Amino acid sequence: MFEGLKMLGIGLGNFLTLGTIFNVFWATQLGIIVGMLPGLTATMGIALLTTLTFRMPADNAVLILICMYIGSIYGGSRSAILLNIPGTPANAATAVDGHPLSRQGRAGEAIGIATTGSFLGSVIGMIMLALFTPLIGNFALSFQSIEFFWLAIFGVVISGTLTAPKDPLKGWISGFFGLMIAMIGMEGIHAHVRFSFGNIELSGGIRLIPAMVGAFGFAEVIMMMKHQKVEIIKSEIKRVIPRFMDIAKYWKTIIRSGLIGTFIGAIPGVGEDIGAWVSYDFARRASKESEKFGHGSIEGLIAAETGNNAAVGGAIIPVLSLAIPGSAPAAVLMAAMYIHGVRPGPLIMVENPQFVYSVVAMFLLATVAMFILGLSMVKTLVKVLQVPRSKLMPVVLVLCVIGAYAVESRYFDIIIMVIFGLLGYVMQELDYPVAPMVLGIILGDILDKNLRRALVLTDGSLTPFFTRPISIVLIFFIILSMVSKMRWFNLFMGNVKASIKGLFKRR
Amino acid sequence: MAPVQTSLKNKRPAGEKMPRADFITSVLLMALSAFVIIESLRMPRLEHRNINPYTIPGMVPAILGVIMGVLSITLFFRAMRYGGYRLSKHTTAATSSSSASAGDGSPQKVGFWHKPETLRVILTVGFCLLYAIILVGWAWYPIATFLYVFGFIVIFEYDRTKGPGEQKRIFILAGVEALLTAVLVSVVFRYVFLIRLP
Numbered sequence: 001m002f003e004g005l006k007m008l009g010i011g012l013g014n015f016l017t018l019g020t021i022f023n024v025f026w027a028t029q030l031g032i033i034v035g036m037l038p039g040l041t042a043t044m045g046i047a048l049l050t051t052l053t054f055r056m057p058a059d060n061a062v063l064i065l066i067c068m069y070i071g072s073i074y075g076g077s078r079s080a081i082l083l084n085i086p087g088t089p090a091n092a093a094t095a096v097d098g099h100p101l102s103r104q105g106r107a108g109e110a111i112g113i114a115t116t117g118s119f120l121g122s123v124i125g126m127i128m129l130a131l132f133t134p135l136i137g138n139f140a141l142s143f144q145s146i147e148f149f150w151l152a153i154f155g156v157v158i159s160g161t162l163t164a165p166k167d168p169l170k171g172w173i174s175g176f177f178g179l180m181i182a183m184i185g186m187e188g189i190h191a192h193v194r195f196s197f198g199n200i201e202l203s204g205g206i207r208l209i210p211a212m213v214g215a216f217g218f219a220e221v222i223m224m225m226k227h228q229k230v231e232i233i234k235s236e237i238k239r240v241i242p243r244f245m246d247i248a249k250y251w252k253t254i255i256r257s258g259l260i261g262t263f264i265g266a267i268p269g270v271g272e273d274i275g276a277w278v279s280y281d282f283a284r285r286a287s288k289e290s291e292k293f294g295h296g297s298i299e300g301l302i303a304a305e306t307g308n309n310a311a312v313g314g315a316i317i318p319v320l321s322l323a324i325p326g327s328a329p330a331a332v333l334m335a336a337m338y339i340h341g342v343r344p345g346p347l348i349m350v351e352n353p354q355f356v357y358s359v360v361a362m363f364l365l366a367t368v369a370m371f372i373l374g375l376s377m378v379k380t381l382v383k384v385l386q387v388p389r390s391k392l393m394p395v396v397l398v399l400c401v402i403g404a405y406a407v408e409s410r411y412f413d414i415i416i417m418v419i420f421g422l423l424g425y426v427m428q429e430l431d432y433p434v435a436p437m438v439l440g441i442i443l444g445d446i447l448d449k450n451l452r453r454a455l456v457l458t459d460g461s462l463t464p465f466f467t468r469p470i471s472i473v474l475i476f477f478i479i480l481s482m483v484s485k486m487r488w489f490n491l492f493m494g495n496v497k498a499s500i501k502g503l504f505k506r507r
Numbered sequence: 508m509a510p511v512q513t514s515l516k517n518k519r520p521a522g523e524k525m526p527r528a529d530f531i532t533s534v535l536l537m538a539l540s541a542f543v544i545i546e547s548l549r550m551p552r553l554e555h556r557n558i559n560p561y562t563i564p565g566m567v568p569a570i571l572g573v574i575m576g577v578l579s580i581t582l583f584f585r586a587m588r589y590g591g592y593r594l595s596k597h598t599t600a601a602t603s604s605s606s607a608s609a610g611d612g613s614p615q616k617v618g619f620w621h622k623p624e625t626l627r628v629i630l631t632v633g634f635c636l637l638y639a640i641i642l643v644g645w646a647w648y649p650i651a652t653f654l655y656v657f658g659f660i661v662i663f664e665y666d667r668t669k670g671p672g673e674q675k676r677i678f679i680l681a682g683v684e685a686l687l688t689a690v691l692v693s694v695v696f697r698y699v700f701l702i703r704l705p
């Protein structure tokens with residue numbers, strides 16, 4: 001524990017130089033702008049910055065990426081409040097109560113509250129990150145091939161269930177499709193090249209960053225251009241700095257949303273958007289003034305913004321401890337860590353514990369920068385929202401093309417970007433979530449190697465797959481997440497609940 | 508922008524929304540899984556290398572193919588239940604509008620090819636493909652970028668009801684922005700990040 005604090009202190013100390021602070025501020029401010037602009041998401045922002053930072057030293061590069069991550073998830077709340085368009089998918093829940101507030105002429109207040117909520121959410125996420133990464137990392141040291149196999153299946157299934165709550169079947173299809181994509185190229189045990197059809201470029205496999213730049217960048221460009229432009233609300237922004245009592249009144253909501261957000265963020269492939277929705281939903285149910293939700297409730301706005309920023313910290317926990325991303329932006333962050341030679345995973349607490357605490361320190365700096373920047377220059381920045389889409393989107397595509405190309409200077413990566421962009425767009429139109437597919441692309445290799453290794457270890461016996469304690473827990477959650485969406489299960493659970501309630505009533 | 512959810516809960520059964528699209532997708536996915544399974548079975552077993560038979564390269568793809576097969580068959584039957592096999596648009600529209608009376612109006616009334624959104628999507632995709640696939644490989648990068656940005660802005664902002672003389676502003680602004688983008692992106696990537704441009 002104290003060793004952790006010491007390492008955190010060292011980490012923080014290393015970053016307190018003028019150059020680093022300068023990096024923190026520009027990266028966070030850029031993140032806020034990226035988040036504000038609908039069509040530029042956190043994923044896209046991190047992917048682009050990865051290409052721009054990959055000649056920097058590892059620590060600085062990861063710091064800038066984390067600033068971008070936190071800044072953009074927060075920045076999306078601006079457009080959600082002022083335009084009723086979430087700047088990133090994570091801010092969809094923010095729009096529900098934030099926009100009515102700005103219609104009532106309280107836009108400045110809403111921005112201030114969203115900023116404070118994001119700040120507190122981020123702080124809670126950071127504390128959980130510092131506490132749980134070492135714990136989970138040490139626990140995961142006991143994982144063997146069988147557990148990693150189940151973890152990969154668990155990730156894809158649960159991500160499919162939660163990112164497509166209306167139609168989980170499509171979420172699972174998306175996840176397994178991602179696993180299939182990961183099968184393309186050279187496999188990890190015998191170096192046999194699969195599904196390349198004689199194409200040399202394909203034998204290297206599908207790279208994550210071009211695929212994600214396509215699925216989250218190019219696909220967004222098409223989505224944004226599909227719809228006509230919207231008018232910005234001319235709401236006068238008066239006081240931005242929130243009153244202490246407005247926030248303190250809802251301390252329970254803040255803590256609850258922070259914890260829920262972190263937890264949801266930590267689930268593989270389930271990111272900030274779901275984190276915000278779930279904490280919003282919980283806040284509404286627990287609230288004394290739930291009738292105000294949807295009509296400009298301060299509590300709802302706080303819940304949504306605390307939830308999504310807490311999910312950022314949550315999403316980084318499995319990245320560091322298991323090498324499994326908790327969300328789409330975290331997946332790019334993880335890819336960037338690999339590019340910089342940092343190898344996250346269970347061994348990180350053995351090989352490089354300082355890095356974990358450095359990440360916490362980076363998180364702290366980014367959070368503070370977000371808070372300061374979020375409360376200043378509000379009026380100037382709002383002007384960014386007035387840039388018309390037809391002027392912004394071609395530039396975004398230019399960045400997508402160069403971003404996909406830059407990491408490895410391969411023309412083939414541009415083609416991958418385009419294919420995944422079209423695929424991502426079609427998937428969105430047909431209601432397939434994209435995040436499980438991305439997670440599948442990452443987990444495919446883990447699944448492939450570990451299933452085959454496990455079969456060698458057990459000599460083909462399937463029994464250990466179902467009898468080892470951690471496997472049983474994972475299987476339980478896989479089955480639960482699958483059946484919980486089926487009608488008969490919900491009817492059954494409803495009956496069980498009713499009969500339990502009945503038992504207590506009779507007394 | 509990703510499709511914005513309005514709530515986590517939805518009482519309407521999944522699969523009712525787009526049975527026809529689901530039907531077509533499920534058939535494509537079934538074909539994909541069949542293809543993957545066959546390819547995996549045909550994959551070399553590397554016997555000459557004396558590898559452990561449980562580690563043959565085709566193992567995991569084959570399993571994934573089977574899982575995807577099961578999922579796509581489920582989707583197939585669900586789409587069948589909601590009448591997705593009826594390939595004529597009108598019958599589908601009739602069934603879905605009768606069952607979705609409480610839903611979001613009747614979006615299928617205007618034909619897909621006649622919606623303004625369709626044109627916008629086709630224009631966007633066409634322009635982006637032209638740039639990313641053809642222009643970047645063929646022309647010098649800054650020129651390709653300039654042409655693309657300029658063309659994109661003009662296409663989307665040009666108002667056909669007015670004469671070109673009245674809209675000089677659009678051309679000038681588009682030109683300035685295209686020039687700035689092309690020069691800035693090229694210079695920054697070439698000289699700051701030291702990347703050989705495509």
